[in-house]
Amino acid sequence: MRGREGEQAAAGGTDWDSLAPWWLETFSNGADIEYELQILPLASAALAGCRRVLDVGTGEGQLARRIARTEPLPELVVGVDPAAAQVRNAAAQQGGPVYLRGRGEALCFCDGAFDGVVCCLVIEHADDGDLFLAELARLVAPAGRLVLVVNHPALQGPGSGFVDDHVLGERYWRVGPYLTEQAVVEEVDQGVPIRFSHRPISRYVNPLCRAGLVLTSMEEPAPPLQFLADSIDLELELAMPRLLLLGFERPAAGRPMRE
Template sequence: MPPEESAVVNDYDLLAESYTAMSDTEIQNAYYERPAVLALAGDVAGRRILDAGCGAGPLTVSLRERGAEVSGFDLSSSMLEIARQRLGPDVDLRVADVAEPLPYADNAFDDVVASLVLHYLEDWGPTLGEFHRVLKPGGRLIVVVDHPYAIHMLQRQAGQETDYSATYEWTETWEIDGRTMPMSFWNRPLHAMTDAFTAGGFRISVLSEPKPVPEAEALFPEDYRMLCVSPSCLFFVLQAE
């Protein structure tokens, strides 16, 4: 019997429990992306932080453990249910679409974290405008995106005639716990990212290509070596001007 397949693209409601279990333990999220975000955020005690596209809330939990006052939103209500179980009823978690106007007041946050979120959007302009609006003057936007050249090379290796200088949609099929799911993302060159940040009223203060945390080497030796020489993500800290 073939695996169950969803006709809906990027259906995290269907994948919520399986995706959460995977991302809690595998190298890409648990030992690479999240530790790097927390290192870039630094001392967050007392800061109001919005976790944009928070999913099941692992990063939100870590930020709160470090003393931040956290809020989060996600398009997937099923992912948010898991986040609520982790964070409890006192944390402001909302169903919202990162591509639409956000349900928060102006100047509400010291920091916005958008980790592996913007790659779902063809046009970053409205979303960056909303992030700028909800940030206090001088607030920080911490962004993690797929490394554009890594995606470009993956597509070329798969036989796709992609142009690194273009902004284009790409798709792949995820297989998790016997389910197959079509997933769609947008890739854009580095200069298009930096142009969008500048147009959105942000100044780049950090551009980082970190390595996984050292303890990942014993757990995932092959993946660890690969990420050390071929980063899969870019990390930005942006200042709202």
């Protein structure tokens, strides 16, 4: 989803209610190759076998719907999103999940209510990452999983991207100031400003480990070939993952947190 149309220092949040029609048209129901070929299959596979799944920042619910029809079928899939228009769009689609309004920073469920929690391309839009992560961790049951999908912080942060240097005749991938936590507004599409809060990978992993979760998997997939159909340097872009998937588990009761 992340684009490189232009960046500026952030001033205020993103109005996801106003963006709901754009999101629906541009990213859902097969409109976006990256979602179809990579994001939905990867994230739903990471939760396969979970019985009660919560999708935090569900948008119009495409991941929740995919999870609801992934074998073995879960008993319950809940999608939450703070934007009323996103929740309305989600509820209007076919499929099994139930939807509620809610923010990742304060969710109305009991501790350990889900054995699968997923948060896909959402936490970058929250300013208080620590609060958000603590809330996600709180909801994961013993032996349950948390799957976090983010724009790859090491390679896709502010100031990162292709540089086509016509003077030196070089093309390379510039990495922005990785350790600098900052929020920027990016115009990801014409007239579509979205605020992103950048934080390094340790700022995701360490709070979750301190909350008793264990990092069990990490995926950095090459972008799908079809997504790069217009690339000016296919070899280079194929070597630059856009996404990072982090899989965590809460040890079952009685098992030590760290072995």
